[in-house]
Amino acid sequence: xxxxxxxxxxxxxxGLLEQPHGxxxxxxxxxxxxxxxxxxPIEQAVAIIRARERRWWKRLFAFVWKRTRxxxxxx
Numbered sequence: 001x002x003x004x005x006x007x008x009x010x011x012x013x014x015g016l017l018e019q020p021h022g023x024x025x026x027x028x029x030x031x032x033x034x035x036x037x038x039x040x041p042i043e044q045a046v047a048i049i050r051a052r053e054r055r056w057w058k059r060l061f062a063f064v065w066k067r068t069r070x071x072x073x074x075x
Contacts, residue, residue, distance in 0.1 A: 001025050004023070004035055006041060007038070009021065033052070
């Protein structure tokens with residue numbers, strides 16, 4: 001896990017115990033993409049990471065579908 005600060009990070013007021021805006025935890029898989037997008041506001045960076053991940057899952061599903069179905073419909 002890694003804590004990544006984004007362009008819209010705002011330091012919390014002293015004494016407040018809340019997650020600061022623009023600062024978020026990322027797992028090992030998403031840490032590097034998040035750090036590469038740290039120059040953006042957090043909402044924009046997370047949207048880009050999610051879009052990339054959706055494309056990856058679609059490609060994986062298409063690959064598995066083709067391999068398991070032999071590239072053709074079976075009845």
